[in-house]
Amino acid sequence: MSHTVLVCDDAVFMRTMLSDILQQAGFTIVGEADTGTKAVAKYKELRPDLVTMDIVMPDMGGIDAVREITAFDPRARVVMCSAMGQQALVVDAIQAGAKDFVVKPFQPSRVLEAVQRVLG
Amino acid sequence: MDLSKYVDLFLSEGREHVAELSGALAELESAPASVDAIAAAFRAVHSIKGMAAAMGYAVVTERADTLESALDVLRRGEEQLTPSSLGDLIDEADALAREIELAVTRPAPGPEADGNATPTDPSANPARKRATHVRIRASRLDSLMNLVGEIEIARGQLERELRNVTGENISSAFASTSRLLSELREQVVGARMVPVGDVFERFPRLVRETARSLGKEVDFTLDGAEIEMDRSILDRIGDPVMHLLRNALDHGIESAEERASNGKPARGRLTLSAQREAGYVLIRVADDGSGIDRDSVLARARAAGIVGWDTDALDDVTLLRVLAHPGFSTAASVTNISGRGVGLDVVDAAVRLLGGAIEIRTVAHRGTAITLRLPLSVAIVRALIARVGEELFAIPFTHIVETLQFEPPAAAFRGAEWTETTIGDLLVRVVMLRTLFGIEPCVSERMPGVSVLARGRRAVFIVDDFVGQQDVVVKRFDPPRGGSSMFAGATVLGDGSPALIVDVNSLI
Numbered sequence: 001m002s003h004t005v006l007v008c009d010d011a012v013f014m015r016t017m018l019s020d021i022l023q024q025a026g027f028t029i030v031g032e033a034d035t036g037t038k039a040v041a042k043y044k045e046l047r048p049d050l051v052t053m054d055i056v057m058p059d060m061g062g063i064d065a066v067r068e069i070t071a072f073d074p075r076a077r078v079v080m081c082s083a084m085g086q087q088a089l090v091v092d093a094i095q096a097g098a099k100d101f102v103v104k105p106f107q108p109s110r111v112l113e114a115v116q117r118v119l120g
Numbered sequence: 121m122d123l124s125k126y127v128d129l130f131l132s133e134g135r136e137h138v139a140e141l142s143g144a145l146a147e148l149e150s151a152p153a154s155v156d157a158i159a160a161a162f163r164a165v166h167s168i169k170g171m172a173a174a175m176g177y178a179v180v181t182e183r184a185d186t187l188e189s190a191l192d193v194l195r196r197g198e199e200q201l202t203p204s205s206l207g208d209l210i211d212e213a214d215a216l217a218r219e220i221e222l223a224v225t226r227p228a229p230g231p232e233a234d235g236n237a238t239p240t241d242p243s244a245n246p247a248r249k250r251a252t253h254v255r256i257r258a259s260r261l262d263s264l265m266n267l268v269g270e271i272e273i274a275r276g277q278l279e280r281e282l283r284n285v286t287g288e289n290i291s292s293a294f295a296s297t298s299r300l301l302s303e304l305r306e307q308v309v310g311a312r313m314v315p316v317g318d319v320f321e322r323f324p325r326l327v328r329e330t331a332r333s334l335g336k337e338v339d340f341t342l343d344g345a346e347i348e349m350d351r352s353i354l355d356r357i358g359d360p361v362m363h364l365l366r367n368a369l370d371h372g373i374e375s376a377e378e379r380a381s382n383g384k385p386a387r388g389r390l391t392l393s394a395q396r397e398a399g400y401v402l403i404r405v406a407d408d409g410s411g412i413d414r415d416s417v418l419a420r421a422r423a424a425g426i427v428g429w430d431t432d433a434l435d436d437v438t439l440l441r442v443l444a445h446p447g448f449s450t451a452a453s454v455t456n457i458s459g460r461g462v463g464l465d466v467v468d469a470a471v472r473l474l475g476g477a478i479e480i481r482t483v484a485h486r487g488t489a490i491t492l493r494l495p496l497s498v499a500i501v502r503a504l505i506a507r508v509g510e511e512l513f514a515i516p517f518t519h520i521v522e523t524l525q526f527e528p529p530a531a532a533f534r535g536a537e538w539t540e541t542t543i544g545d546l547l548v549r550v551v552m553l554r555t556l557f558g559i560e561p562c563v564s565e566r567m568p569g570v571s572v573l574a575r576g577r578r579a580v581f582i583v584d585d586f587v588g589q590q591d592v593v594v595k596r597f598d599p600p601r602g603g604s605s606m607f608a609g610a611t612v613l614g615d616g617s618p619a620l621i622v623d624v625n626s627l628i
Contacts (some may be wrong), residue, residue, distance in 0.1 A: 011167040013133045017126060017174055056166045058159075083170050105173040 003119055004030040006046055008039040008062065009054040009081065014104070018052055018081070021108045022115070036060025040068045043076065050119060051078040053098065055089050063093050070097030077118045081106075123175055130175050131224050133167075138217045140164040145210050146326045150333040152201040161209075162191040168216065177223040180216065187212045207359055214319065214358075222255070258352070261312055268305045269593035273612045275301055309497045312352070316394045316403070317345030319358045323365060323392060330369050337376055337387040338369060344394035349401045350497040353474050357403065357492065360467040364405040364490055365392065367463070372409030372488050382485060384408070399495070399502045399517070399591075406489035412482040417442055424448060437546075440480045441577050444468035467492075472625045475501060475608065477518050477574060493518060503592045503611075504570060505619060506583035509559035512619040514592050514611055515581070519572045519624040526550060526569040526582060543571065543578065550580040551627065556606070574624045581627070594621060 005027050009015045019029045031046050033039040037060045055062040069076045080093040080101035090101050099118045144161035169184035193199050331338040373388035389408045414434045421427045421442040443464040476494040503514035539550045554561045569580040592611035608623040
């Protein structure tokens, strides 16, 4: 069975592109979330193998969401998606429990590499 | 990775984020300290940046990045938002919105260069199919315009030479050359034109938000968004128009209760319209509010010495002159006058700088309409050509009311460069351009005069004679150091002779 993924980003565009990359590599997208709060709720509901998490989102940001998700499930595997120039935030995210990160714009190879490593 | 299938999604979502951004900025107009609005603006720009980077749209990414940094500084509380920095943000946001629209029209390189791309049917690629726009540096358009001007001059010389030559073939060839040339000029001027909607589309939201924050009910109409004008002019009238709209909302349109007690519909009406009129674009802001209180403006104007104590009423022209008087309308002492033209001097200055003029009409309890009369293009103005001494001068039509024959009273001009006359019941200053330009004055019984109106003032310029009228290509020059020039620029007429373009505003 293929791995399940929850994609969290406030831009439909980003979710679509990321979903396409992951689906083509054989992953199953089980859910999407456009705010941190929804991401946490969906994680609890779907228990995906992997979460991709945008940092800047309305309602609750990605870093707080990671914190809540890892508090709920310390084994949660979260890959942060950050934009250029957010290196400082990436450190926060890793401290909050994220396992790896990719930088936008996404390069499919880089995304898959990070995802495989986290799942590996 | 084939990015073309994401183009539509990029555009539609990009537009949504632009709308969120302008909504947040509009909120900041009324609540500059709103943390939520700053955060929302930041998020919208951040999303756009991420999407654009993914699509390989470098210009959009760069602009979004700049705007994001500016918002980030505010978000962190390192700087406070000021009206002028908010204006900059709004301009940046507008530019970003335009870039998003432009980006999808040109083929993007994408984040990964595809080395082994094979030529395909262009129509199969949606990103290519839309490639109907190219970006041109404004300076290149300026040179094109200059060249067109030069050719016009050459055409004028040719026309003069051809008067001595007969031949049907020659005159028909010349006629078609002339026709093609004017077509070419229109196209070049047209290349700089954009619809006013590009800048005005943010106003409906702004008006709604402002009206809400003032607790007023207003129906806003935007007419003529498709009317085109020179980009460089349009970019510079956004703020003045916004100012007029706010004035109308704040001081023109009354509260629902006050309107009801005056027998008016509870909802106020505010209209922003653009309209073409022979070589000009008229931008009008009209409300059905209380009108400007002439009596209180008159009282203040008398006290400030802007009008004489014998002035017992203000007509529209004088009213504008008072309101546009530097500092008058912004003085703290008038902040409580309802319906005053706050900051109209600032709007007036901005419009004058563009070679335009303001007109005002106001009726008590019926409303106020302020019209900005702007040239279609900065490059070309229609002008009256007049001779003063040996020199030719061009007087832009923007300011001309009429031409007339002035019959000076016997003592006029003696030792002075101006006198006064009455037109209707208005006392008007008559200026002898000869004296002003340092040419030996010459007084005769009937002298050709041009009646002009600028900054709410009438004046008559006395010239030697009228040569004609034509569209002139303006070549601007900087005023001499340390002083204001009497001239807005220079042009070369059809016969190759140079003429200075009179800056009517500075002479009044």
